[in-house]
Amino acid sequence: MTNNESQGEIYKVTGPVVIATDMNPQMYDVVSVGKEELMGEVIQIEGEKSYIQVYEDTTGVKPGEPVKNTEQPLSVELGPGLLGSIYDGLQRPLPQLEEQSGSFIARGEEAPGIDLDEEHDFKPTVEEGDEVSQGDVIGKVEVDYGTHKVLVPPNVEEGEVAEVNSGNHTVTETVVTLENGEEIQMRQEWPIREARPAAEEKRPEVPLITGQRVLDGMFPIAKGGTAAIPGPFGSGKTVTQQSLAKFSDADIIVYIGCGERGNEMTEVLEEFPELEDPQTGDKIINRTVLIANTSNMPVAAREASIYTGVTIAEYFRDMGLDVALMADSTSRWAEAMREVSARLEEMPGERGYPAYLASRLAEFYERAGRVEPLSNQDPGSVSIVGAVSPPGGDFSEPVTQNTLRVVKNFWALDSDLAEKRHFPSINWDDSYSGYSDKLAEYFQEEVEDDWPQKIQRARDLLQKDGDLQETVQLVGKDALPDRERLTLEIATMVKEFFLQQNAFHPVDQYSSPEKTYHILDLILEWGDSAYEALEDGAVVQDIVTLSSKNRISEMQTSEEYLELKQELQKQMQDEFEEVVEE
Incomplete structure (x- = not known):
């Protein structure tokens, strides 16, 4: 292109969308808009008109002002210096922007994604x-x-x-x-909307250990897998994702605060630099890239932040590392797409979202995976966990439904459980994992042979408990047969001692797969002994008031859980013998 062809002028401004003429650009070219040279991206071309998504506030930008085409796609800078950084959605480092313009970022400010002067x-x-x-x-x-x-x-x-x-x-x-x-x-540059190539896709057969019993036990995710965490306001999406970021056994964490409230991102920005890494004993920020694109930042940059994050994740994957990417939340990302789509006067789909919502979600989640890098070194992976914030907790809305079609794990958060202070408030009836069968072999080899059988027994108990609760609501618990009353008690133990976990307790906030197994094993052992005692003539009321039952909860917060398990097994044996004799 000649210089003349790469510069046009503004024809019309509608919010974050600017229409320019006389440009002759390619799709997704980055342009500088107006006298302040605001960053934008060409997202639609119709004849002489180029539709530009501007990543900054367009207030005061007027028709007739110049638009310059860089003739380059929107890209991120990759290299040493990425880890420990805090960026906005366009990979501009926020600390440097603060130095340049203060707490409120001035329009047109730029800073390189990685330090170009550091040796x-x-x-x-x-x-x-x-x-x-x-x-x-x-x-x-x-x-x-x-x-x-x-x-x-x-x-x-x-x-x-x-x-x-x-x-x-x-x-x-x-x-x-x-x-x-x-x-x-x-230093490398890579276009954010283009997936980085790999030599070969690998099967997702290694679990991403999360340290959350309900996930590792009931709904495991593979390295290179995809998961969605939908839930209404206050149900614990952000805390669950932050726990995954802190305790999962990924090598690198990419955390994207996409359209979230500023105070929630502030917690992350303050916590991560101070938080001790359970893997290395160092600060967790040293293996983390934070992308903060809060709800008060320009809406178009929110749409780009997801792609910025996943491109950085793929770069570390290509080094043979396992990366966990947290996107909080994809609903805000979809809302940004909806707003820009409306400005483009595109035909709206369901609830006003653009018709291409499903394909964009699929494109994003498809960039997850476990691969053999081009260098044929050890496999690397990108695991994507996206939070979804359905309005009013309505899982039938388009973002949740379209996400469901492309992810293999669905961790449904429940406001009723959250109100009962049951955290993580993951509903065991509505959630599922598409990786359970593939990962069972790993847990059998690395933890215990009967891992799948124990997990299936816990699922059966919870299923039976759900059926019995309907009867209890009609006729009350006392009307149930003794064995079924006992089943309700054992299911309650599974819910309270196994599925529940305290994210703020120094010991209980992380549970290894071994500890997860032994807690469940002890609960089921107590249940088997209780059924035997009942058959031998013991009274239900005497069984459920045994002190060993409630002491199982001590396993959650014990560092010496194996010694405690042996002590409780001895206590259980003595108590059940005594209750049968009576």
Whole structure:
């Protein structure tokens, strides 16, 4: 393009959408809009008119002002220095923006996604004469969280290494030069709307250990899997996602606050830099990338924040790392799409959402997966957990329903459970996992052989409890046969001692798969002993008032849970013998 062709002028302004003429752009080109050069992206082209999604407030922007085309797609900067960063939805570092313009970000402010002046000690893993191709590891840099691998960008042609520059360099300096003239830096750029390539998709057969008993036990998720957490206001979506971010066994966390209230993001921004990492003992922020695009920030940038986050996640995946991405919430992202779609005067779909809502959700969740990177090193994965905020808790609304079609895990939060202070308030009747069968083998090998049988017994108990509750509401608990009254008690133990977990208790906030198994095993052992005692003539009331029953709850908060389990097994044996003799 000539200079003249790449500059147009504003024809019309409608909120975050600006219509420009005389531009001749490509779809998704990044442009600078108006005299203040606000960042925007071409999202629709109709003849001479280009429709631009502007990522900043357009107040005061007028027809006739210039629009310049960068002729580049919206991209993120990737390299050493990403971890520990706090960005807005366009990968502008918020601390730097605050330094430049104060607490309220001025329009048109820009800052690089990674520090371009900081030097890193580049240690090459290749020598002159080596053949390298897309995705290959050419060197390493030590960062706070360990080793950052420097990769050949996916869009670089393979070639022979001509020169290697080890030592301290900024991310924009050339560290490896190829015979074909390609110069490779530690910094990469990648378009956010394009998935990064991988060599091969792998089966999702390794669990993402979350430390939450209800998830690891009843509804496990695989590394590279997808999950949705729908729930009404106050049901615990954000706390559940924050627990996953803190305690899951992912190597890297990408946390996207997409359209959430500022005070909720403030909690995350204040907590993560101070929180001790249970994996390393260091600060959890050192392996985290935070993207804060709150509800008072420009609506168009909210739409981009999801893609920014998943592109950063794919970059770490390509190093052979496991990444957990939390999107809180995809409903706010869909609302941003709806607002922009309305400005474009597109034909609305159900409840005003654009007709392409389902395909956009599918495109996002499809970027999850466990893959073999281009460099043929260890598999890496991106697991996506998206919160959904259906208005009034109505799971039949379009965002929840379209999410349901593409995710394999559905963790439905229940406001009734939240009101009863049962947390995590995941409804065991409405939730499901599409990975349970695939992951059963792993838990059998790594925890106990009878893991699947124990979990199935717990499910059967909860199912039976749900059926009996309907009868109880009609005729009362006392009208039930003794065995069924006992079943209700054992199901209550499963709900209170196994499924319930205190996110703020220093011990109970994380439960290893081994601890999860032993708590459930002890509950079921107590239940089996109770049924036997009943058959041997014991009275139900005497059985349910045994002190060993309530002491099982001590397992939740005990660090020495195996010793406690043995003590409780002995107490149970003595008590049941005594109650039968009476």
